[in-house]
Amino acid sequence: MTTFVNLLELESLAKPRLPTAVFDYFAGGAHDEITLDANRRVYDAIALRPRVLVDVSHRDLSTTLLGQRLAFPILVAPMALQRMAHTDGELATARAATSLQTILTVSTLSSVTVEDIRPACALAPWFQIYVHQERALTEAMLERVAACGYGALVLTVDTPVLGRRERDVRNTFQPPPGIAFANMMVGKGGATTGSAERDSALAMYFAARHDAGVTWKDLEWLRRVCPLPLVLKGVMRGDDAKRAADHGVNGLIVSNHGGRQLDTTLATIRAVAEVAEAAGTGVPVLVDGGVRRGTDVLKAIALGARAVLVGRPVLWGLALDGEAGVTRVLTALRDELDTAMALCGCASLSDIGRDLVVI
Numbered sequence: 001m002t003t004f005v006n007l008l009e010l011e012s013l014a015k016p017r018l019p020t021a022v023f024d025y026f027a028g029g030a031h032d033e034i035t036l037d038a039n040r041r042v043y044d045a046i047a048l049r050p051r052v053l054v055d056v057s058h059r060d061l062s063t064t065l066l067g068q069r070l071a072f073p074i075l076v077a078p079m080a081l082q083r084m085a086h087t088d089g090e091l092a093t094a095r096a097a098t099s100l101q102t103i104l105t106v107s108t109l110s111s112v113t114v115e116d117i118r119p120a121c122a123l124a125p126w127f128q129i130y131v132h133q134e135r136a137l138t139e140a141m142l143e144r145v146a147a148c149g150y151g152a153l154v155l156t157v158d159t160p161v162l163g164r165r166e167r168d169v170r171n172t173f174q175p176p177p178g179i180a181f182a183n184m185m186v187g188k189g190g191a192t193t194g195s196a197e198r199d200s201a202l203a204m205y206f207a208a209r210h211d212a213g214v215t216w217k218d219l220e221w222l223r224r225v226c227p228l229p230l231v232l233k234g235v236m237r238g239d240d241a242k243r244a245a246d247h248g249v250n251g252l253i254v255s256n257h258g259g260r261q262l263d264t265t266l267a268t269i270r271a272v273a274e275v276a277e278a279a280g281t282g283v284p285v286l287v288d289g290g291v292r293r294g295t296d297v298l299k300a301i302a303l304g305a306r307a308v309l310v311g312r313p314v315l316w317g318l319a320l321d322g323e324a325g326v327t328r329v330l331t332a333l334r335d336e337l338d339t340a341m342a343l344c345g346c347a348s349l350s351d352i353g354r355d356l357v358v359i
């Protein structure tokens with residue numbers, strides 16, 4: 001296994017292991033990648049105000065989310081097509097999340113089926129949904145997810161259309177042969193990404209199949225066809241958070257899709273306090289985008305998040321060493337959070353307050 005000391009080193013270590021088009025698909029963002037950079041940079045600009053002379057000899061990083069107990073407040077974000085990073089793909093990621101007692105979020109566009117992933121997870125995984133124009137296809141998908149015991153439904157709301165990822169356009173990105181959207185190959189309405197035209201295959205798939213007309217009204221439909229707790233991923237404003245809470249949504253993820261959708265949006269950490277305040281105490285708020293350091297996790301919690309999700313570093317760990325690589329990535333981030341808590345005078349997550357950060 002390639003050794004690494006921190007998560008920021010992973011991208012350059014993984015790069016030589018991957019075909020250029022796959023690396024670019026994983027690493028890239030929309031347009032000028034300004035949001036991609038900002039997500040990370042803004043964390044660095046937030047200063048900590050540690051408390052001293054607190055007994056931190058025993059620290060508890062555990063938390064509860066939608067009825068499940070996690071060992072630490074770091075989940076795996078939904079990411080498509082993980083078999084492009086490692087032959088075990090989502091199965092390896094699921095096993096790593098299981099060994100550390102955290103939750104995996106499975107993408108609609110996973111390269112292993114939801115049924116095959118489920119037994120590899122101890123905690124019930126969350127399922128991320130993209131709504132297809134053929135609603136029957138989405139309904140069938142949701143039935144399968146509920147039937148095999150997923151723990152929550154995550155509706156991605158920042159993707160009515162796919163952001164323009166110029167690296168993928170230049171590479172005419174296509175998944176390598178033998179790797180496809182596994183969930184869509186089951187039953188009717190099967191889909192492949194293949195196309196001979198000159199654009200990213202994912203962009204073309206979205207343009208052809210994804211429903212850009214989803215609105216607040218559709219939350220009722222989703223609730224009707226799927227009994228799982230509903231989480232919205234991609235909320236960036238207080239007014240939308242309030243509206244979501246009024247609709248009875250069970251959780252929110254502050255996200256700009258890791259800078260892959262609308263470029264020049266606010267860095268996610270800058271939206272957390274507003275969203276958490278508007279959502280109220282009954283709706284847990286999570287955040288993703290650029291989380292690479294334990295201090296980032298602590299800052300997110302200080303500003304009102306209950307937990308964070310981590311994206312690309314998981315793919316880099318997967319590319320470097322499959323399940324063991326992902327385990328090391330999540331362990332490194334968990335251990336950094338543990339150290340950051342000790343150094344800030346926090347013995348548990350509930351000790352992490354707004355007073356610890358200056359933005």
Ligand SMILES: Cc1cc2nc3c(=O)[nH]c(=O)nc-3n(C[C@H](O)[C@H](O)[C@H](O)COP(=O)(O)O)c2cc1C
Nearest residue numbers: 026077078079080107156257258288289290311312
């Ligand atoms: C390669 C890749 C694929 C992704 N696929 C999905 C997806 O299928 N559904 C989704 O809601 N978000 C998807 N995302 C966004 C992530 O869930 C998450 O919001 C983002 O990666 C977090 O930022 P980070 O990578 O800086 O940690 C993807 C991100 C990457 C990097």
